[in-house]
Amino acid sequence: FAFSIPSINRQEPLQRYHWVVLPQGLKNSPTICQWFVVQTLSPVRKKYPQAIIIHYMDDLLIAVSTQQELQEAHDSVITEVQKARLEISTSKIQENSPWRYLGWRLTEQVIRAQKIQVRTQVKNLRDLQQLFGEINWIRPILGITNYELAPLFNLLRGDCNINSPRTLSPEAQEALEKIAEALQ
Structure with a gap:
């Protein structure tokens, strides 16, 4: 994520910087993250129009009708994400049912909300x-x-x-x- 900082009284050209990690508390960080992931995934979506690729922030869900298509789309997503210098934790990749995504528990037949317990202790x-x-x-x-x-x-x-x-x-x-x- 690149940004520029102007010099005082325009004494020199803008200084270019980029974040490797978005700063916490920046109000538009979620929007920037969503936009960046959309840009990163767009070649995969064009290459595999039959694939359903859903993302929310840093969570991805890829669904297609065959295992071969899934593997191809998965490999393509990994390639594009790495090209964008983003990382996917291999420990978070779920290949077998049931899959968990944004609070949902998915199987081949059923989609259910995961059991949620709301914390009632708020101290800070x-x-x-x-x-x-x-x-x-x-x-x-x-x-x-x-x-x-x-x-x-x-x-x-x-x-x-x-x-x-x-x-x-x-x-x-x-x-x-x-x-x-x-x-x-």
């Missing part, structure tokens, strides 16, 4: 961010709105130190209970 900003990571992908399926989560979102305000303390208000506790109830 890190706990709160982990809670949002756990529920954000399933929230639309459960029919929980941003309005209903507003008391939890309000806890994000304040000190941005990851270890800064957070205390659940009665409204935030109620929002957590609503999520837990919807998961049953």
